[in-house]
Amino acid sequence: METHLSPWVLSLVVYLFLSLANRIRRGSGRRLSGPARLPLFGNALQLPRKRVWMKLADLAKTYGPIYSLQIFRTPVIVINSVEVARELMEAKSANYITRPLTKMVELSGYDNGPVLEPDAGRLRFQRKLLHAALGQGQVQQYEDAQEYHVQTFLRNLAQDPEHYFRHIRHLAAGITIEVSHGYRVRSRDDEFVKEADIFGENFSDAAMPNNYIVDMLPFLAVLPSFLPGMGFKRKAESYKKQYYALADRGHRWVQNEIAKGAARPSLTQIAIAEWKPGQYSEEIIMFSATQVYTGGGDTTTVILAAFLSFMVKHPEILKKAQAEVDRVVGSERLPTVADRPNLPYVEAVFAEVFRLKAPISLLPRLVDQDDVYNGCPIEKGTMVFVNVWGMLHDEDKYPDPHTFKPERWLGGERHPNVYPLDIAFGFGRRVCPGRHIGEDFLFTAVARTIALFNIAPGDESSGGVLVSELGKTFSGRPRQRFSITPRVPNVEELVRYRGE
Known part of the structure; x- marks a missing residue:
């Protein structure tokens, strides 16, 4: 029993010490808004284990398109806006390219490859x-x-x-x-x-x-x-x-x-x-x-x-x-990519599937160097959650956002901050290279x-x-x-x- 308990007791003591040191170091300067935090746990107990992106989107209604959380000792910012994501992930892409790793992933060698590679070179x-x-x-x-x-x-x-x-x-x-x-x-x-x-x-x-x-x-x-x-x-x-x-x-x-x-x-x-x-x-x-x-x-x-x-x-x-x-197309052949411009309703169905079922709902990143957004500091080592699901269910951009409605894509301009296929494949240097x-x-x-x-x-x-x-x-x-x-x-x- 002692073998299992000792590391936990030790880690708790270390955690309390580092948390206190962290709070002293950060001081009481301006920071991004966010929900109140509990001692030790921060906001960890407020987040569900499943479909967390839905909760994060809901919090954005109160705290805005970018806000802060604390998960135990880890500072977190959540981005629910395409515009904010492009400003940080693309305009400052070198600072937001790192993906967080579990230690088990590192030990298994899975960080060797472009998906999780930590080495910039x-x-x-x-x-x-x-x-x-x-x-x-x-x-x-x-x-x-x-x-x-x-x-x-x-x-x-x-x-x-x-x-x-x-x-x-x-x-x-x-x-x-x-x-x-x-x-x-x-x-x-x-x-x-x-x-x-x-x-x-x-x-x-x-x-x-x-x-x-x-x-x-x-x-x-x-x-x-x-x-x-x-x-x-x-x-x-x-x-x-x-x-x-x-x-x-x-x-x-x-x-x-x-x-x-x-x-x-x-x-x-x-x-x-x-x-x-x-x-x-x-x-x-x-x-x-x-x-x-x-x-x-x-x-x-x-x-x-x-x-x-x-x-x-x-x-x-x-x-x-x-x-x-x-x-x-007719019935003597099948449609090809060349027919795509002439199939606007099929294109609309395709886009709406991507909007409601984006392959990745949440994109995690780490901040590599201290940064500032609208006068608020973003510290090195902060976890960033880019909430793609929240962006594609934004009711201000997509009225009745939970309804499958291809007609919303007919006759309008394909704006990159609204069109699902320009959002669902990611942002910045980590955008899916095989998108096309x-x-x-x-x-x-x-x-x-x-x-x-x-x-x-x-x-x-x-x-x-x-x-x-x-x-x-x-x-x-x-x-x-x-x-x-x-x-x-x-x-x-x-x-x-x-x-x-």
Whole structure:
């Protein structure tokens, strides 16, 4: 019992001492407004463990678009305004680029890669690689990959609608690994996909705040592994071994394809072709590509699953979108990205899905150097929560913000501080580098699903399959049944992939 109690008693004493020192150092100068704080806990007890972004948006109604909190000893600012986010994250992007890490993430090696890289120099090279391979000018290189994976998804949906979510996950994994490594997934049991799923589970476990005692008491990381309570060190080592093996395997596969003259366009292939010895570590290529394909599929999964859910709930909207596709494209071919400017209602549906189900609700950052906003100091080490969900549910910009209403995007100007697709991919130097590829790819999948299928409420007797009330993790219990059926007689011909 003493073994478990002593570190907690010690940490409490240290915490009280540091808290007092912190308060003396800060003094009573002007600071951002925010709710009253409790001794020791600050505002921690006021925040729910689930869907905290909703509570943060609610607090903004009282304290404004940027306000302050204290979570135990950690100072926090919350940004609920696109304008404030652009002023800080873009105009001062170098100061707001760091992402907070749990100690378990660091021990597991997951900070090696552009998603969580703490080293500014390495991150600069990683971002340069990502933009060179995934930027707007590179979109055309991945058109065949997009065509193959979207057509495979549509064919799977037509043949086996019951497992729609499996098809979405297969689509997400397939497109991301082809973009990152040029590897084409052809089997649902693909080993690369399985290993990526294992990585995802391991990373989620390691990244969960305060999931391990070492996250609360970081000094434990330097103690020997044989001591009681050090099981987290062995687990972190197994996570790191799996991650590094996955990265190495993918990189070697691309090198072999290049040697054979068979490599498809990909981030890794482009980076290797442009890489010069001594320019930067080849590890940077390896881990940048690995994090693209292990984490890049989340947006696809969230948006397509949410799209299907909204179409079940709003069949009248689906019918309007289908009528537009029929009128513009006809029934002898499927819509492409080139048709996008001529499909304003489909575009509106697409934008509204992004608004209500943005793939990331809350973007955490750390302040690297002391800063000032409107005369209020923002200290180095402050945690920043960029509340994307709150921004996209701002009732001043989006009347009736919780209602799925594509019409709000018809006939108006696409303002970057309002349009969901200009907000949902992030801000500043951490904006999603694959945005343009992802946007084209997802629009194509959505438009073609609209063209090919009727999606309607169903019941068990009619063979309707379950669709979940979607949360961020898709762990909610399925609550609504729907049926999905082809609406055109030539569906088999239309979903055929004509490449290779």
